[in-house]
Amino acid sequence: MRAFLLTAICAASMLCASFASDQALVPSKPVAELGYRVSPDFFDFPANWVEGEASGVALNSKGHIFLFQRTRPMLSEFDENGRYVRSLGEGLFDHPHGLRIDADDYIWTTDDTNNTVLKLSPAGKVLLVLGRRNNGGEANWL
Numbered sequence: 001m002r003a004f005l006l007t008a009i010c011a012a013s014m015l016c017a018s019f020a021s022d023q024a025l026v027p028s029k030p031v032a033e034l035g036y037r038v039s040p041d042f043f044d045f046p047a048n049w050v051e052g053e054a055s056g057v058a059l060n061s062k063g064h065i066f067l068f069q070r071t072r073p074m075l076s077e078f079d080e081n082g083r084y085v086r087s088l089g090e091g092l093f094d095h096p097h098g099l100r101i102d103a104d105d106y107i108w109t110t111d112d113t114n115n116t117v118l119k120l121s122p123a124g125k126v127l128l129v130l131g132r133r134n135n136g137g138e139a140n141w142l
Contacts, residue, residue: 056099068099088124
């Protein structure tokens with residue numbers, strides 16, 4: 001029995017080695033350079049600003065930058081030069097998760113603590129709420 005197991009293990013290892021040698025490694029191709037550059041002091045934050053964990057960054061059609069972060073103010077707008085414009089959505093968010101701005105400049109947010117998706121107008125008015133605040137769905141189907 002012991003000889004049979006040793007023979008089987010040797011045969012399996014030779015088969016694996018043979019299979020691995022047939023799988024020639026394809027040489028990697030260089031990755032194209034992205035057109036990004038680091039600008040460490042780009043944003044001009046207002047006085048007493050607390051930088052938090054950013055969960056989302058998006059641009060609108062004017063090139064304004066929206067920052068969705070996990071400290072207050074949670075949703076803020078900066079112009080294309082990094083100057084603070086405004087904060088919006090005060091009191092709407094508990095734990096920001098996702099941010100997107102669509103082609104019509106509507107602002108879409110997700111919050112993974114209060115379980116909502118919000119659609120805001122470009123002015124910051126709530127237009128649509130998906131989900132029920134603080135009432136998560138059932139996940140038994142996962």
